[in-house]
Amino acid sequence: MTLFIGTKNRKISMFQPNFKYTNKIVRLLARIQAAREVILISPLIPAWERELQREALIKQTHHTTSIEGNQLTLEEVSLLIEGKDIPAGEKDKNEVKNYVDVLEYIDSLEESTSITEKIFLEIHRLTVKDILPAASAGNYRKVRVVVGNPKTGKITYVPPEPEEVPLLTRSLLEWLNSAEALDLMPAIQAGIAHYEIARIHPFLDGNGRTARALSTLILTKRGFDTKKFFALEEYYNEDRQAYYSALADADAKGGELTGWLEYFLFGIAVETSRVENTVKKLSSDRSMKEKFGQIGLSNRQIKAVGYLKEKGRITNKEYQELCDVSQPTANRDLQDMVDKNVLQQKGKKSQQIIYVLNF
Template sequence: MLYGTPRLEAIDRKVLDEIEEMRRDLKYRLAETHRWDGQLRRQLQARAIQGSNSIEGYRASVEDVESIMSGEEPLETSARVAREIAGYQQALTYIQLLSRAAVFRFDAGLLHGLNFMMIGHHPDKTPGTVRSGGIYVRNSATGEVVYEGPEAERVPGLLDELVSWLNEGDLDAPGYVRAAMAHFNLVGIHPWRDGNGRMSRALQTLVLGRDQITTPEFCSIEEWLGEGRNTYDYYDALGARQRRSWDPHDDMLHWVRFCLRAHHMQAQRVRRRLAEAGEVWMLLEEQVDAEGLNTRAVSALYEVFVNRRLRRSRYQADESLSQGQAARDLRELAAKGWLRPYGETKGRFYAPGPRMQAIKDDFAGRITPLRDPCR
């Protein structure tokens, strides 16, 4: 028996309608191709990877996550954390492909495979195979057991039940609700020795991706869940309904409401970023054109607008340039006050120069707070 899908109330349907309206608007805007789309998608995926891993204590900057995604050595992140980031990226990349697959069904093998992608670098944790013993979640500060997973011999049957539900259960429920329940049930079963939290959040993203609402990077709430106080609220929402052990019940509305609020807040943020991307790109194009610079330089300037730093190799790959062309462009942008270089050789990167910082400060002053749909 799994945890049951709750019946929504009027306030929940109102929040859900607003989420779906924002997602439809995003889908409409994304139907038209823009120069900044690729970078925006990459940044959203990097933030989702950063958020989900930070919940587990694997912390890395967005810039280092992007470096790891492109196969580069990160500037600050340890090799241990970089392996976790790379494994999670591999799984999310596969989820992106599965979201668009013409033929698809959930099965236990898929879930085991995704777990192996995430933690395959930990052979001692038997990645991709059902745990053989009990499992406990502890409070990292006190060591107290806050949740005990179901007995190991029950796990295969529970996974089969979850897979059957993913394919056939509650199909009339909104996708956001089904995704939330998939997340909760998988993390409750806790089928593997490691990676259960990340797998559950990734499964939530996959369920939404299969709904074809928007692509996974635009519908994930992993960034939101991984931020500061939100992470504590996330643990509180899980704990309030898990009741310390596997004990399926139908009183899940509080959990679903938590997830709907997270989707609403993240959708506001993504919509704002998409609108901002267009405005910033056009502004930078005007500046580059006025100074007689090559239009491709906008790509480099946009990268340092949204992130703290840019590496030559990323700009080179984004614009399909030779090493010499990319280096010359960045030197020219630094000479004109757009960028500021730091470091040497492989550790060299470019941060916003005074002219770019002025634009960043101007946009930062215009940002309006997100609206909490539950208040």
């Protein structure tokens, strides 16, 4: 099928991804699947699950906005998500608040195979709300744009003409909803969609965040449920140059996506393996759940349990240093764990109270 656009009568062929399965892609898919299975069947206590999900939400929001130049730290993003005001520029704060809204919107969607243009444009509208003019939020660009290095002024990529954008995007979405796409693993679908939105560059701003959000939508709504524990954006942000280089390499190869998908899938494998290790550590000793039932612990307290399993004991000063909190906060956290029978006091040393696990 061929689509026609504009007065130039230029042709756009129906989107068809160009990649091949390599041994590396097959190995990465197998590794991702193995980690995913561990995460899904882990006997985590629900309060721990909520804490891991909250941590992933903060990381997703921080890293996806940081990639685009947002100056807020991970701690500042956490405070903002908690509803606290911070001394920062309005644009930076809006970007963070907006992406939380995007993730909540994605979470609100029903489990469905259909990804419509309406959903896609709403993701963009939420992404740039109060940042771009209302007429540009959730609407395709109507002008030419270029991608370049703002420091050197060098142009690195020229996206398609504005009159091509709507049909190119619709062609991608039509493919995403096709039987051919649905036969692929969600991680492959997500990687293909991510690249193609970055290539089309459909909007004046927010293209990268929208591409990453679309990947998240595909992963979470098409069977790749890891309980929302991992933040792929963290992998991108750790080495932004590698991220942009992988996209640029696919551009240089005329949209041949094998190398990009190897990069993309490696990132998912890294992040799912990280979560797998966390889950294994938290779930390795079932005696706690068997003895006490379900206990709600904070992320700091979970971290302390891991420390205690390794070291056998902890003092209130060690807890303070481990979790980077004040002495009163450390004392409150530890007393809470004593009250819940997770810890017991085992004496004092140099004015410091010693605690051990009670199971």
